[in-house]
Amino acid sequence: MTATEVDTALARAAATVAGARTVALACHVNPDGDALGSMLGLMHVLRAAGRDVVASFPPPFTVAPHYRELPGLDLLVHPDEFPHEPDVMVTFDCGSLGRLGDLEPAAKAARELIVLDHHVSNTRYGTINVIDPGAAASGVLVRRLVLELGLPLTNDAAIALYAALVCDTGRFQYETTTPSVFDLARELVTFDIPVSRLSRQLFEEHRFAYLKLLGEALAAAELDVERRFVWTAVTQDMLTRHGVTLEEVEGLIDILRRATEAEVTCVLKEEADGSVRVSLRSLGDVDVRLVAAANGGGGHRFAAGFESTLDIPSVVAKIRDAL
Numbered sequence: 001m002t003a004t005e006v007d008t009a010l011a012r013a014a015a016t017v018a019g020a021r022t023v024a025l026a027c028h029v030n031p032d033g034d035a036l037g038s039m040l041g042l043m044h045v046l047r048a049a050g051r052d053v054v055a056s057f058p059p060p061f062t063v064a065p066h067y068r069e070l071p072g073l074d075l076l077v078h079p080d081e082f083p084h085e086p087d088v089m090v091t092f093d094c095g096s097l098g099r100l101g102d103l104e105p106a107a108k109a110a111r112e113l114i115v116l117d118h119h120v121s122n123t124r125y126g127t128i129n130v131i132d133p134g135a136a137a138s139g140v141l142v143r144r145l146v147l148e149l150g151l152p153l154t155n156d157a158a159i160a161l162y163a164a165l166v167c168d169t170g171r172f173q174y175e176t177t178t179p180s181v182f183d184l185a186r187e188l189v190t191f192d193i194p195v196s197r198l199s200r201q202l203f204e205e206h207r208f209a210y211l212k213l214l215g216e217a218l219a220a221a222e223l224d225v226e227r228r229f230v231w232t233a234v235t236q237d238m239l240t241r242h243g244v245t246l247e248e249v250e251g252l253i254d255i256l257r258r259a260t261e262a263e264v265t266c267v268l269k270e271e272a273d274g275s276v277r278v279s280l281r282s283l284g285d286v287d288v289r290l291v292a293a294a295n296g297g298g299g300h301r302f303a304a305g306f307e308s309t310l311d312i313p314s315v316v317a318k319i320r321d322a323l
């Protein structure tokens, strides 16, 4: 979409939300900080304006531990209580209908479906598609929509949008960190935002049990110098011994990929049923999406994944061959 097309879509989205009887908000399954933050941001603004609004995300209806203090999670409705035929529905950070999981039928039945997203791969499944791959976060598009609606931000909305912005820019460190990102951050921190506390919660804080598991996973990590490939695995046995859940180890790969030698980083996680979930990261020389796609998965050049029913050594051997 060109900048003008995004502006036009935003204006249509604002008029549609303004004229809606009720507004139903949803973000993608296993939501990240941008998905939750952008959805909660609009929810707080609409609630403060006295609008009839519900928000949810698909099962499993749980958020990762580091998002648990985002304001407004307690106001979300269970996906079972989400309207079956919403008047106006808005999706956040959700690139395709499939990413809505059990809320996909509601999206299909909505009178108007507004898609707010910044993924270049978005399939444009809405009746109004506000897709701006140039936006650093979906939260940026929410801020623009709120301006278009002529409604004021609330303090909780500012916290939620700030979380969206810091998560998707990696605390202002990714390539997406443009002057306009700092403009928005500057505006948001004029509200009462616990910047330091949020940063620790979102990026640093873990249970001690996780750190012990991390120590074991790092000690077991292997480096393939020739392929510039670093990998480790988290087994069910490790999770049980340390009392850690699989969702808690989501960020482990970001620590492993700090290795100077690593062009490609891989974490293999054994699921309860014995299958293996594989996460891959690359610095960009290697397109890990191709490795994932060859194994029935998908993703992006820099980050991809797949699932396998093979055992961990066999999966690693296959990845080595592919590299």
Ligand SMILES: [Mn+2]
Pocket: 034, 035, 093, 118, 137, 138, 168
């Ligand atoms: Mn995002």
